[in-house]
Amino acid sequence: MFLQGVCRYVWLPLLLPPLLRSEESCSEGIRRIGLHELTAMHEALESEGAVIVTGVHHTGGTWEEKASALPSLTFPGRLVSKTPKVQGIHLEHQHLKQNLTTKPFELVGKPLLPHTDGYIYGEFLPDYIAFVVESQSDTGGQNFVVDGNKVLERLCEKSGTADAPSLDACLLVRTQTVDLTERSPPGYVNGREFIAPLMRHQHQRLRFHRQVSVLACEDAVDEDGGLRSNLRPYQSLWSAVAPAHGGDGHQREVTELLEAVDAAVQQEAAAAPRFMLQEGEALMIDNYRMLHGREGYHGTTERKLWRVWFWTNESSGIPEGMPELGSVLDAEELSS
Ligand SMILES: O=C(O)CCC(=O)C(=O)O
Numbered sequence: 001m002f003l004q005g006v007c008r009y010v011w012l013p014l015l016l017p018p019l020l021r022s023e024e025s026c027s028e029g030i031r032r033i034g035l036h037e038l039t040a041m042h043e044a045l046e047s048e049g050a051v052i053v054t055g056v057h058h059t060g061g062t063w064e065e066k067a068s069a070l071p072s073l074t075f076p077g078r079l080v081s082k083t084p085k086v087q088g089i090h091l092e093h094q095h096l097k098q099n100l101t102t103k104p105f106e107l108v109g110k111p112l113l114p115h116t117d118g119y120i121y122g123e124f125l126p127d128y129i130a131f132v133v134e135s136q137s138d139t140g141g142q143n144f145v146v147d148g149n150k151v152l153e154r155l156c157e158k159s160g161t162a163d164a165p166s167l168d169a170c171l172l173v174r175t176q177t178v179d180l181t182e183r184s185p186p187g188y189v190n191g192r193e194f195i196a197p198l199m200r201h202q203h204q205r206l207r208f209h210r211q212v213s214v215l216a217c218e219d220a221v222d223e224d225g226g227l228r229s230n231l232r233p234y235q236s237l238w239s240a241v242a243p244a245h246g247g248d249g250h251q252r253e254v255t256e257l258l259e260a261v262d263a264a265v266q267q268e269a270a271a272a273p274r275f276m277l278q279e280g281e282a283l284m285i286d287n288y289r290m291l292h293g294r295e296g297y298h299g300t301t302e303r304k305l306w307r308v309w310f311w312t313n314e315s316s317g318i319p320e321g322m323p324e325l326g327s328v329l330d331a332e333e334l335s336s
C-alpha cells in the first residue's frame, strides 16, 4: 500500500541499536513451525502473535501462487476474504524505480520502522498478514515484531510509579479516541478515515495499529542519502482528533499520551529479537496485535518477498471495494 511503500524505509530514531543480535539469539520468541502443523501454528500465533512457517516452497506453482495458497492452507474454513491480496514487494520496488524518481523511493533497503499493514483500509485492515521469502539479500534484512500486549504492559507498569507521567496512559490508551487515518500526499489515495482508541480488544484479541508518517522519510534522510542525527522522536501518524470541547489542556494530554505510547513502542522495538527468514519460509503475523519491522539490507542479490494480506472470521470484515484498493500499484491506478 502506498504509504508503506513510501515510508517504511526510515531509521527507528535513537533507540534502535544498529548492531544486530546474532541469528541464534534471534530465533528466541518466534517459533518455526511446518506448514501442515496447524495446531502448533495456531498455538504459536496465539501466544507469540507471529510464527515462521517453514516448507512453503514445497507447495506447487510459482512463488506468487505459493504465497496465494498460504491463507487457505493455514486458516481452513476461517477466511472471509475470497482471495488474499498478494503483492511482490520487489515488484513494487521495480515499478516505483521505473516510474518515480522522487526521494522516498530511493530509500529501498533502509530499515523499516515497526508498523501495521493495510492502513489504507482504515478499520477494515487485514487481521493476518504473511511475508513469503523467495530470496534474501546478501546482507541484513532481519525482521522483528513488536507485541502490542507488551507495549500495553510497559505503559501500565509505569502508571502509578514515581517516574510516571501525570496522565494515566494505561487507561487512556484504551479509551481516548485518536485519529489513525493514513493521509497520503496530494495525488495519491488517502486511507479510509479511522478514528478509534489506540488499543482495544476484539474477540479477546488486542487491536493495536501504527503507521509511520510520510514526513519521517523527509526528516530521516539528508540530501546525500545519509541519516540525519536530529531525527524527531515521534514519527507516527497518530494525531489528536480536534475536540468539540476541551481546548488546549485536552490537546496537551492527548499529545502526551501519543508520545508515551510511541516511546513504549520504540523501547519494545529496540528489545525485540531480530531473526533471519530463509528462502521458502513465511513470516505470519497477527496484524491486529503486532507491529512488524525490518533491519536495512544491501547486496547484489535481489531480496524477493511476497506480501500476503488476508481476513479471517475474527476480523472486522472485508473492506468495501477491496479489489480496487490496497497496493501501491492500485492506489496509483485509482488516482490517475
Ligand atoms: O521487508 C520486509 O521484511 C517487510 C516489508 C513490509 O513490512 C511490507 O512490505 O509491508
Ligand SMILES: [Fe+2]
Residues within 6 Å of the ligand: 004, 115, 116, 117, 292
Ligand atoms: Fe509491512
